[in-house]
Amino acid sequence: MSLSDLPLMTYLANAVDILLVWYVIYKIIMIVRGTKAVQLLKGIFVILIVRLISEFFHFQTLFWITDQILIWGFLAIIIIFQPELRRALEQLGRGKFFSRSGLREEELQEELVESIIKAVDYMAKRRIGALISIERETGMGDYIETGIDLDSKVSSELLINIFIPNTPLHDGAVIIQKDRVAAAACYLPLSESPFISKELGTRHRAAIGISEVTDSLTVVVSEETGSISLTKNGNLHRDLSKDTFREMLSNELIVSPTVKQASSARWNWRGKRHG
Template identity: 70%
Template structure:
């Protein structure tokens, strides 16, 4: 049978090659989605899907004029995307160039993360004792370039002294969020989206709502120090974990930033833990 001949012509190597090909394509698509998640490009993709759906429906129902318009939008739209999103495409290529193939060894990366954790712990301890309000977001897989652009660019090495000085009241950068990207303070005084959840306690202020809001649209970890009580909180995946002790705060950061690559911690940190 001709249909069966198609399979007999395939060798085991061909099957393996096809499987690898499909997996690589899916991996590239996944990385692209994670790269643009939380940026303006997400809305662009939604618009493209709408145009494709309208184009298909116009063909089904014989709406020739509408179909022609949608086809022109698709034909010339990709050229417009390259022009409009030139900065985002440039950043994407830069991130690709800074990828795993060109990154430092895992041990060096862990040492740098541990230094950052120590700096953050020292800064948070200082601010919590003196009830200095703070909002600090750590970028992970999901891009946060849109939020970084709303603040004042710093591109500075992380240190406890710099973090403390940023959040000192009545200074130019204290109002807003600090965003950490690629182990550096990318920007300060950034605006984050406020959570619209009706289940947030009324005693929580704008900082906690912003921390929850950004955790609902990205996979970032956000640290909050309350100006009223000095309480330390962390948000992740749309959940708020309040009143953390300093030891627990440091352990959570270590598990999230270092433990995910290290085999020294075999048990995943229990976020809910003790209050």
């Protein structure tokens, strides 16, 4: 290797180094997304800004306080972020940290859709009320914390058993993250829109409410009529047939991002606004 090749190798090494750092940061963001860690990171960012301001204006006491917070902050982060750190280490131990996240994504999405359709069809025929919210880009960590943690693989049998009347978890909503039932008996915000039909109950109001503040997809099975409804972006699609429900759910959860954008556009004019 000639001396002229050394700068090129240095540049390549630096480029690889930067890409690896950005990839690790990206994976960390994906792990903490939708959890309390996001708010805590914002708090740390505020502390850094305060420290810079106090240093610039020579606020000695404030600078000393923020400096102490940052010095001891590492230990505090380990304690506060313990669940997220544990999750990251578990993924690293299973070899998933640097794995291709989209390798089995479509297969998992298809399994998720089939499980939900099977469960919803069963409950609709027997008029078992249900409320299932599927997390997408917007984290639903705050709503998950209002319920009972499950962290179980999604299956039609599990969903049906959760919503069987008079069981401990049948009240409230089930929240699904990827292919996992994150929690059951969760409280969702009720929509305050005056345009909601009076014949709609609490489940439909909660489904519309959560779709107004997140990009989640929420399924409702009416306890009174057994009808199936779907909400997204504040729009309520009511009285869906099994085939229509399958088509809409598949379009939203399985298809490519380009088709999803087209599907979202169809929601805007096909959806019945608040029933």
